[in-house]
Amino acid sequence: MLENDISAQVIGAAIEVHKHLGPGLLESSYVGCLLYELKQRGLTVKSQIPLPVIYKEVELEIGYRIDLLVENRVIIEIKSVDQFDGIHTAQLLTYLKLTKLKLGLLINFNSVRLIDGVKRIANNL
Numbered sequence: 001m002l003e004n005d006i007s008a009q010v011i012g013a014a015i016e017v018h019k020h021l022g023p024g025l026l027e028s029s030y031v032g033c034l035l036y037e038l039k040q041r042g043l044t045v046k047s048q049i050p051l052p053v054i055y056k057e058v059e060l061e062i063g064y065r066i067d068l069l070v071e072n073r074v075i076i077e078i079k080s081v082d083q084f085d086g087i088h089t090a091q092l093l094t095y096l097k098l099t100k101l102k103l104g105l106l107i108n109f110n111s112v113r114l115i116d117g118v119k120r121i122a123n124n125l
Contacts, residue, residue, distance in 0.1 A: 003103040006043070006074045011118055013037040014107050018114035027080045030109045031067050034078065038070060045070050051098060066095055075104040079117075084108060089121060096123035 017033045031047065038045045049066040052059045068076035077092045084106065092104045104121045111117030 001071055001073075003073055006071050007103060007105055007120065009041060009043060010034075010038065010070055010074065010076060010105055010107075011115070013041060014109075014118070015114050018109055018111075021109070023080070023110045023112065025080060025109070027067075027078050027109075030080060030107075031078050034076070034107075035068060038068070043070055044072065046072075051095060053098065064095070066099075073101060073103070075099065075101055077104060077106050079106065079108045080110040081108055082110065084117075084119060089119065092121045093123065096121065100125065 014034055017030060017037055021029065021033060035045055035047050046069045047067070049069050050061065051064040051066055053062050053064065066075050067078045070076060075092065075095050077095070079088060088106055092106050096104050102123050102125065106119040106121060108117030
């Protein structure tokens with residue numbers, strides 16, 4: 001499955017979750033429900049993946065975690081905020097660089113229309 005196919009599946013699943021829950025809940029609620037929805041669609045999904053930082057050839061377990069990793073190819077970062085800030089994009093791009101993955105989705109469930117709260121981030125390796 002290609003990254004674009006995965007992202008289409010994730011966006012559809014996120015819309016389904018948003019349709020049932022609406023905006024205003026904690027991020028952890030959306031992570032759990034999206035994890036369930038993606039697994040129901042037959043996708044391989046991992047949650048709360050530790051992400052070490054490599055600094056000068058030393059691996060540091062600093063506490064960063066990927067919200068969802070779908071099919072070992074697409075990182076999903078869930079937010080429930082008024083609006084995206086530049087730091088949210090930078091965070092996801094850094095996760096992509098550290099993992100050497102190509103595509104991530106930043107999803108803000110605190111949106112009236114979920115599609116307005118979806119941002120694709122590409123790592124141009």
